[in-house]
Amino acid sequence: MSSVPLFALVGAGLFCIGLYALIVYAHLLRKILAINVMGSGVFLVLATLADRTVNAAPDPVPHAMIITGIVVAVATTAFALVLMLKVAEKTGRAELPDERTG
């Protein structure tokens, strides 16, 4: 593994990109994607840093945590998508009211 925790930096970047999209875009599907991207970013930070010890096997605890996190993410994503569809069904738009920007 390279000494610079490259993927952790990527993770931080993903977190911020996701957060930006979450704030700026109105469509719920985009927001759900954004949350997923953010989640991947966090997981990357968590995992990359587990692997910094050069010669030892990677720390399995963060990996287990990430698997937990991924399952939680897919569960919430599935629910969020259905919720989005219900919102769209009732309001005609899959967007939250009074969002400031398109």
Add this chain to the structure above:
Amino acid sequence: MNASTALPLLILASSLLPGLVIFFLPESSIRIRTALNLFGAVTKLVLVAVMARGVLHGVDYEARMRLLPDLDLVLRADALSLLFVSLSSVLWLLTTVYAIGYLENSPHRSRFFGFFSLCVTATVGVAMAGNLITFLLFYELLTLTTYPLIVHRGTEVARLAGRSYLRYTIAGGALLLVGVVWLSTLFDTLEFAPGGFMAGTEAASRPGTLIVIFALLIAGLGVKAALVPLHGWLPKAMVAPAPVSALLHAVAVVKAGAFGIVRVVYDVYGIEFAANLGVTQPLVMVAAATILYASVRALFQDDLKRRLAYSTVSQVSYITLGIAMVGPIATIGGIVHIVHQGLMKIALFFCAGNLAETLDIHKVSDMDGVAHRMPWTMGAFTVGAFGMIGVPPLAGFISKWYLGTGALAAEQGWIVLVLVASSVLNAAYFLPIVHAAWFKTPKGKWQDKRDRQRLETRWMLLLPPMATALLVLAVGLLANMPLSPLEWARLITMTEYGP
């Protein structure tokens, strides 16, 4: 739990429990409600009598409960609290009788009597509070329980009055709270003690802070005691049903405020300490100003209850005036006025209620000749009015006499002038009413009402004003008898000033 602990609690419970039960009674069960009300009132009276006897024999009644690790809720019976408790329980009995008669057939009576009982519970609690936090508790409870009574009629005016009342009292309560909390951070105890708990403590060396706290406390209490300029709610609150007005003006709310001022000046700061701080003199000034201002305002009210309300503002300040003048005689006058003003004012309100209920008279200008139609009522009214003016040997005279001599003793001669001016003004707004009622020819719509009863109105409405008028007479005539209010006041003053 022994008797000395149980008795204060029983006195509270004697109105609290009936009150709570009454809430859940259906509107139609009049008999049970009436029975509960009267049972509670009589029980309370009996219990208070037992306690009074005990206090005279030196029994120490105290109930204590830990509220916070360093703070207790204390109910205690000392002479001062007993004075107020007795007044409350006697007048509650009478007012209950009156209210039962007055509210016959009106809606929401379970609600009314429920809150009515709670209101008395709060008043008794205020009276027996053994420290500031207990006082605060019941003081706020009083606010909450009187609000529903004020807005009871549910009209727009009533709701506005209720809102105004809340605005004043809640804000006042907040100031009081800050003051009390502040004190608790400075002193180890908040317990009322003769001579106060401040003198000689470490914190006593911070006069600035103590003056600010004093101002906070008095401002908080002054709202209920209707000190000008904090009196605005009181005239509006007269939209409430007559028994409520009677209770508010004579016993519960304004008296709780005045009583609180007594407690703060004597049992928290201590009169000597307060005088040294220089906080009593401003209080005297405010009281004097209130007396004069409110009397003048009363002159110009055509609405009878409004006139009485301004009269209350003025008269309650006698109490403040008396206790803020440093000196035993004036203090006696102030303290005894708690009882005297209560009796006189309640009689007047009962009468006003009778006029309104029986003949639908609300205005002074409609009262011409009404004494011929309702002689008993107007008789009681006249006694009350004369008492207010200070005609000897009625109750009001006693108070004013002590206040006047007290003022001279305290070398504040100008107060005598205030008293005289006030009496003149009292006369100026009461005498025309009395005159018109007895000596003018009847006019107004009330004449059309046919008299279908043997009495001029229902007996339950007639008995209370008569009884209180008699009491006004009695406490004046028998002022020097043992157990009279005046004697109690002397007793109380002695504990404060020392024999």
Add this chain to the structure above:
Amino acid sequence: MAMWQSVLRRVLLFAITWWILVEGEVRSWWFGVPVVLVAATASLVLVSPTTLVWFELARFVPFFLVRSFAGGVDVAWRALHPGMPIEPHMIEYPTRLRPGLPLVFLANTVSLLPGTLSVALNTGFLNVHVLSGRRELQSELESLEDRVAALFGITLPVPSRGVI
């Protein structure tokens, strides 16, 4: 008897797959046996037993590998050629196989062979997208269909020419 044979074949197929998956780990069989049985059952329920002519399979595999390599080369050449020599068009090929696994096998194989992509499989016809139409495709497809039929042990009628 044939039934049992096909069941056995299916179980064997999945057992081998399991064996490969676990890379020969012997201790895995306590878990593997029930799993293989479940998978085989599912497979039998989903795909009814079919005969597979082993000899034909041995012939088909090299044919397929060579032809699909040719397909790869063909498309790579066209893609990399600067002039991009393509002349796409569609043809409709009348199939003789009846709908079922063999027909699907045919369609999928067509997609992997040079220049052809199966586009639609309607009753009786296979629509094929042709990348470059210079060659005679009809006969090629026919021979492919024959091979597939043989693989699955089916005898096909002789194609009726000229129905394109």
Add this chain to the structure above:
Amino acid sequence: MEALAATVSWDACLIVLPLLGAIACFAWPNAAKKLALGTALAVLVSIASLTIRVTAAGAFRHAVGAWGAPLGIELLVDGLSLVMLSATAIVGLAITIYSAGYFKADVSSRFWPLWLFLWASLNALFLSSDIFNLYVALELTGLAAVTLTALAGSADALTAAARYLLVSLLGSLTYLLGVALVYHGFGSVDMAVLAGRVESTPVFWAAFSLMFVGLALKTALFPFHFWLPPAHASAPAPVSAALSGLVIKASFYILMRLWFEIVPADYSTFTNFLGVLGAAAVVWGGLQALRAKRLKLLIAYSTIMQVGYLFLAFPLAVAAAWRGALYLILSHALAKSAMFLAAGNILYCAGHDRIESLDRIAQRLPMSLAAFAVAGVSIMGLPPSGGFIAKWLMVEAALKSGQWWWAVTLVLGSLFAAAYVFKVVGYAFTQAEAPHTSIDVPAAMEWAALALAVAAVLMGLIAPWILASMEIGRAFPGAAIP
């Protein structure tokens, strides 16, 4: 039997039993109501037994799987978690009883498993001493809360639920990022282990800030409060009660725990900043509550305001202030739930909760209105309610530490509270005709609201006991009251 009772780990029961109940409700929808009531009672028994044990034997840690920190997860049972669990149990029981009447048959079978999940997840959250486990519990709580919010099914509710879900997820992820940094900085996710290792480094503060922001979002601290009013106002009443009374407290509880257990030092700039946010929440929440046209919205804004109070404990930074804040959490849990339940009764009966039209309904539901008013006593902080004790402790702390301006904020808040409580209560005393066509509210619903409200007020009278309980095992940081 006694031996069994002594060996049973009641703390684990608090998590496992409601989860089993939830699953049972899911598997047998027809018996869901009975199963849920049974579960609620079982939880109550567990919390009572746990209280007895903790009061007698003190705080303890429960190593899940017998591994112990740092390898395994540990549950921590001390005074702080105990009082939170108890408040949850009391409110939970009331909500359970209330919901038995509130939900119609078809929604009912969906509600029960979700509700028991929420309850279990709250218990799990209050017991955990592991910051990653807390993340999972937070997600469980958030998801259950959102699904319950959406149960109302209206466009408003669905939109609010969607917003709530996104905020909740954002909060969890931000928190998780903080957890990741903590883990890598200090090599553990157990609070007790971390307490010994954490130093005041930039990494720690960054991690803590992330965790803080995530939790503040979930707690709806101003200016992260935007999602709360629509969600709490449009959810079904018992759900609103749980959300306002319990769920937002859960994230604040974690914040408190982190602050007590791990954070190495106070930084007055930071805490004062929190105080300012809290004060802003008080003012903003108060103003919005006054302006609200709908009852449930008013109550929701009141929650924002009360959350503001909680954050005043940070700058006050003395033990008394923390006691006050925790007391506020408890009393607010009871009072606010009572308010929402009462509002639910009104909504149930009238079909709307427009404040200006309340007079028609107030006459029919005096008990519900009484519940609202009595709960209001605690919200306003009038004696002898639990709210009063809380306010007393906090004002005292403010004056004692010479930070009188926070006392002013607190008092100002009470005035706001009084204003909006009486704005509603005033309608009980009008003379409007009672409508003839309205649905009768089941008695259990009215009693549940009233009981909670009365409990909130009576809480003021058992303060010494609660105050002693809440510090079992860990004294609050900051100077003690002399």
Add this chain to the structure above:
Amino acid sequence: MQLFNLALGLLLLMTLGGGIWRALRGPSAADRMLSVQVFGTAAVAVLLLLAQAFGQAALRDVALAFALLAAVTAVAFVRRAWAEEVDCDPE
């Protein structure tokens, strides 16, 4: 050999750029879908190469899962998300 495998893997990774370009460019939804297909196959190859390079047998299981599941997204696309084709190109 390890280096060689890795270099090839890197090369394959680069070819994915073409896939991304197609996904961005479209124009039809099917075209975009094709890029996922490219990703799927190429990633299997990359994983197999990495498995060999690092001697991690587990990565072959990852590739296996890839091979099994890549089809699911494509099928979901064909059966669900493929609305009436709008041949619009926003760029």
Add this chain to the structure above:
Amino acid sequence: MDRLTLVLWIFDSVTGLGLLLLAGWALASPQLFRGIILFVAFSLMMSIAWVRIDAPDVALAEIAIGAGLTGALLLAALSRLGDSEPTQESMNRPIERSYRARTFRSLTASLLAAVAVALVFLILALPGDSEGLGAEVAASLDASGVSSPVTAVLLNFRGYDTLLELLVLLLALLGVWSLGGLPAQPVSPAVLVLDTLARILIPVLLLSSAYLLWAGTHAPGGAFQAGAVLGAAGVLLSLAGWQVRQRYTGVTLRLLLIAGPSLFLAFALYTIVAGQSLLEYPPQRAGVMIVLLEVAATLSIGTTLAALFVAEGPRNKEGQ
């Protein structure tokens, strides 16, 4: 720096850059469909990243769940969205260009850029020698009943997390059902090729799922990955247009859904009553118990994921 390191570094940089670009494009894409496609590509890229940071377990989970199921979920949701949104207008509604909106966006962007820079500095400042819990896990691995450290953590050391996580999954499904589920999609006509694909793949998926489960005891794999593959089988089933028979969607379905959580909880309850620590395995039987729990969990996870994809709500009297 030797050549190997250099190649690896380039490899990682390309992957990382690809991730960032894909995420950015996916989120900023004017068309939702394109966004989803790019997101799926992003997920695939993520799994390569997982492999690169020595997390094959996570790579498996990412592929099975992230790439396989999430993609299908997103695409299915998008198609359903089309029904309720009459035009595609709102999907690719032009980004608002008002001054206020632009200011808001640029403010957000600069703030987040600052956060990103801060995070970068922090990550670089993290202690490089942090050991984590690797040593502790290794020390206790023998007592855990399995030889794969990740599985040991998931099922034993932190089994409580896993229990809660199973419940999150179930809760999500409960949430979907409590929303009333979604209307059943019109059954597209069966396509022979697809039908056959599903028929061939499903047994293979079953077998692979079981394999991953078995592998989990000593190598990357485990209940979640296995469950996800099982779930994918269910998704394929649904996509091929097959209707599950009525009698399997009532109690049978419910029992499958709760099998994992309830076995786990039953175990928890047993430990409580027996006076042990919560979820404490008897050391000798830990291995067998973990496999049993994992089998039940796999069934439940697979069923739940498939049910989440179908999202139609339970087909018995309640909820309909």
Add this chain to the structure above:
Amino acid sequence: MILSDYVAAVLLLVGVFFFLAGTVGLVRFPDVYTRLHALTKSDNVGLGFVVMGLAVEAESWFVVGKLLLIWMLVLLAGASVAHLIARGATQRGVRMWTD
């Protein structure tokens, strides 16, 4: 390096070449059908060569088996999906490119 290494290297290189060619086709070809040709054929062939290249050096026959299994799965999925996409495209009226 021994002979098998060279064989493997050549096979792998050929495989990667096909992948590259496929991607070029994906970029250059004019419509979805032609791109499908490119993708399906060359990627599958490419993977086939990669699999062969790796199989040469595989540590055991099981690995070879697994590699083949993977390749067969990709073939099956690739061909089927290609068909499905092409079919969908014709049904939805995506026109074919002609000169």
